[in-house]
Amino acid sequence: EPEVTQTPSHQVTQMGQEVILRCVPISNHLYFYWYRQILGQKVEFLVSFYNNEISEKSEIFDDQFSVERPDGSNFTLKIRSTKLEDSAMYFCASSGSRGGLNEQFFGPGTRLTVL
Amino acid sequence: ELKVEQNPLFLSMQEGKNYTIYCNYSTTSDRLYWYRQDPGKSLESLFVLLSNGAVKQEGRLMASLDTKARLSTLHITAAVHDLSATYFCAVIKAAGNKLTFGGGTRVLVKP
Numbered sequence: 001e002p003e004v005t006q007t008p009s010h011q012v013t014q015m016g017q018e019v020i021l022r023c024v025p026i027s028n029h030l031y032f033y034w035y036r037q038i039l040g041q042k043v044e045f046l047v048s049f050y051n052n053e054i055s056e057k058s059e060i061f062d063d064q065f066s067v068e069r070p071d072g073s074n075f076t077l078k079i080r081s082t083k084l085e086d087s088a089m090y091f092c093a094s095s096g097s098r099g100g101l102n103e104q105f106f107g108p109g110t111r112l113t114v115l
Numbered sequence: 116e117l118k119v120e121q122n123p124l125f126l127s128m129q130e131g132k133n134y135t136i137y138c139n140y141s142t143t144s145d146r147l148y149w150y151r152q153d154p155g156k157s158l159e160s161l162f163v164l165l166s167n168g169a170v171k172q173e174g175r176l177m178a179s180l181d182t183k184a185r186l187s188t189l190h191i192t193a194a195v196h197d198l199s200a201t202y203f204c205a206v207i208k209a210a211g212n213k214l215t216f217g218g219g220t221r222v223l224v225k226p
Contacts, residue, residue: 042216056212101163106150106159109157
């Protein structure tokens with residue numbers, strides 16, 4: 001069964017450093033998303049991406065964040081200068097459609113720890 | 116702004132008994148999703164509810180949607196230990212595509 005994959009599973013970085021989190025969405029899906037979950041809290045939407053551009057973003061997704069689909073399979077989230085409060089689990093998701101079911105399938109997550 | 120609220124936040128269950136988790140949301144939506152999350156793991160899709168009166172069942176779990184009341188329920192029948200997890204509901208606002216999650220209900224099933 002196709003699934004969303006993410007690398008790395010755990011990333012430790014120093015405050016102020018840049019990190020890139022990588023995702024490979026399900027191959028025939030068209031919509032891609034990043035969500036984050038601070039430990040013990042609810043899942044929060046960051047950004048959605050369709051047709052090589054951002055379709056929606058939250059207020060969390062400020063200028064420090066960017067997304068890219070550098071080739072036909074990868075979808076990346078870059079945090080330019082990490083802060084302590086960026087420590088969270090980051091989930092990538094993909095879906096095949098916008099309307100209808102729009103069932104989003106989540107990857108296993110990348111745990112980001114900012115020291 | 117769409118708000119999604121779940122209650123209770125924590126549910127201690129006895130094996131064999133029945134329980135219900137409630138999910139209220141604040142604005143018009145006709146797409147509601149239930150996910151399960153095990154500790155340290157990702158989100159597993161349980162149900163997609165697309166219309167008023169929709170009811171879906173899988174094993175001991177049954178989800179329903181009342182769009183007029185803006186309420187979904189997740190009913191657990193004869194709880195077993197394997198159902199221990201955190202359950203999230205999430206809503207997509209009409210014409211949108213981002214999921215807005217509730218705060219989650221942590222379920223612990225004790226023997």
